[in-house]
Amino acid sequence: MSNQVAAMSRRTRGPWAVAFAKLARNRAAMASLAVFLLIVLACFSAPLYANWAGTDPFASTLDAVIQIDGADVAVMEQSTEGLGLGYTPIGPTWRLGNYFLGADSQGRDVMARMLYGGLSSLLISGAATIFTLILGTAAGLVAGYFGGITDTVLSRFLDVLWAFPIYLLAISLAIVTISQGISIGPIEIESGSLWLPVIIIGIVYVPYVARPIRGQVLSLRHSEFVLAAINLGVPGWRILWRDILPNITTTLIVFIPLMMALNMLTESALSFLSIGVQPPAASWGTIIQDGQALLYTRPLVALAPGLAIAISVMTLNVFGDGLRDALDPRSKVRLGRD
């Protein structure tokens, strides 16, 4: 009897519950999610940390002096030996709130900038992911469902975007927009705005989402329930909204962490090249760029954000894989060109 009840309750569980249970059993995915959420939490606490530490992570503080074990220590230490050339920023103190990871060449607290940088990186990659998913899904739905000339035009346009090396396209768009911003009719985005990298990254990855979605919609378009709805005279938009979109939701969900990881890498690369987040704002990419000039004396300034990017991207990818296995084990969704 008890076995029968258990079997019945298993039968009544919905697909989401099954997927969640499967995901919950995937230890690697759950551990990755936990680590990523910790990073997110830490980054969102950036203003609180800066306030608590009494530091302004965006202003030059070359003359700042801090106290370590009761002694005054200059944040920028001048070489006192030999010719007395150059200044070296203070190294890690390993004391939270007091230059935990040391200072950069402007005398700014690297830890505070790391948190703010992470916040920018997360916000940009998150917003770009939403932007890409909306555009990519819309393009995939329309091309796959309506077919014909619409499909041809949209697919060729996506092919053109696809044909460009991603970073080359992103760099070209960034260089064009970075100094003047974007002004199209009523839409006006000032140069230096965080929306610029969001839009640039969002656009370049549209084909990555649109093409698999189009493929799925094409196959759904010829499924019996869609053909039945068409024959019953249900309007196209309603079929797309009610019958097709729900069937591609799992794919879209799987895309979220994977796209976010990819966007985070792209954002960091653009910021490292000075065409993403603009100084004095921080992103992990700009902090690596700042740290490049200190590699010899203060390698942690570049290593810390590099490590943060690596951990974030790895956790997002592992979690994304787990999500895909849980939601749609047959899915062939992979990010990349092959």
Added chain:
Amino acid sequence: MKKLLLAASAAALLAGMWLAPAQAEYLKEHRGGTIRLLARSAAGTLDPHINYTDQGWQMYQPIYDGLVAFRKAEGMDGFTIVPDLAEALPEVTNDGKTFTFKLRKGIKFSDGKDLGVKDVVASFQRIFKVSGPTSGTFYAGIVGADKCLADTKSCTLEGGVVGDEAAGTITLNLTKPDAEILYKLALPHAVVLPADTPAEDMGSKPIPSTGAYMISAFDPNKGMTVTRNPNFKQWSEEAQPDGYPDVVQYDFGLSEEAAVTAIQNGEADWMFDALPSDRLGELGTKAMDQLHISPLSAWWYAPLNNRLAPFDNEKARQAVAYAIDRNTLVKLFGGKVLASPVCQVLPPDFPGHEDYCPFTKNPGTKWSAPDLDKAKQLVEESGTKGQKVTIIVEDTAISRSIGVYLQSVLTTIGYVADVKPISSNIQFTYIQNTNNKVQMSVTQWYKDYPAASDFLNILFSCASFREGSDASINIAGFCDKDIDAKMQKALDLGVTDQKAADKMWAEIDRQVTDKAPAVGLFTPKRLDFVSKRVGNFKFNRQFNWMITQSWVQ
């Protein structure tokens, strides 16, 4: 003018006589070997009539010659003009408008051809035929230059440069007297090349030369090999001395970090690029004997667009000048050993320079501290508080740091500022073009030759401003008719009385500084790092380290 030049040449002759035995003795002992130089990239075209870079100009010194040259001597002596391919400094007639040079005999190009008057005349024409970057400025005063500038291909400079093969003379006629013409003739843009040199940018193809060395191989992606000119016989030690190394091997492509390591390991002897800031402390302690710090006639400054808000308001410009802490900028550049704070345009030890600093806590001759209260008050008075300012800087570590610092200063005094680093390859032209509406930028100016006009007239005269052009070197767009007229007067006065002219330039310097079309940040110094085996390091104020005057064995 003529008397002055004759006295100068007599002094130069005496100095040469005194130097000669010492160098000859050293030459025997240290002559030979290969000196290895490193740079991140090549300096662009090899063509000396076109190349306009410090890196190129420095390397041309032991290779090419003009009618006159800057003396190959240490320090300020390097600013002195001496005869080079000409036997003596020119005879000046026609109220300072005609210069007659007598060409030395027996000089050969590295390809074995004899140097003749026709080569000199053709070289002057070629400056215009290849549209040399300074043909419209430095050499525009030559008779016939206007026609050459209008139609470069058929340039003859008729009546401007007249050669007499029989007498071996070249006569240069100017439209009006020019006190700085000899400086201009001593620059690489006016060196003498074989008459049959094609009238086009020679790019990577070496052009035969008259100097102690010649370029024997060049690959812009790999390096340049400079060897001894087999046809060279020293004619003037102060104009074109023989060198010590047999070969100069200049390799391109290594990063600054890698270059420092190579020099430390004795695999290279010198690097052109600035030392990475994170190695300064270590080198300043462990390799003191291999470092050479030399003053430069240069200016790091922040042009403020005088034609755009908020800096079309003089008080707003002065506010920025008061607010900037030059000591902080000096720190960012590597400390007091490598830079000194400035307020004015003309660099220290430069003709016309008289210490002056109105934008400091205690106005006077030297900068002491920023005056933020005064700056904030001026921003209030100007009515520009709260306006948006974008600072355009080069995408290099030091420029970015300066940009970020200036952004925080502008924010402190009441502006909404942001900073944009753009590629070093385009920043300098980008900030010049008015179409880009650049409000504030950070840039540098290194002298072409030692004259106050090379800073004041070039950077702040009305003629240097060109609307919508990438070549509008008056980046601030400053144009004051009274100051302009005074600059013209000073230029004219220099023809007859250079001392009085320099006094006038000092006054102009003060007037321009007061109007704050740009904010002086600091005067940099050159830091050369050489290998242990490099001896006889000599720094010439005009063209920096004299490479071939050092030995490696």
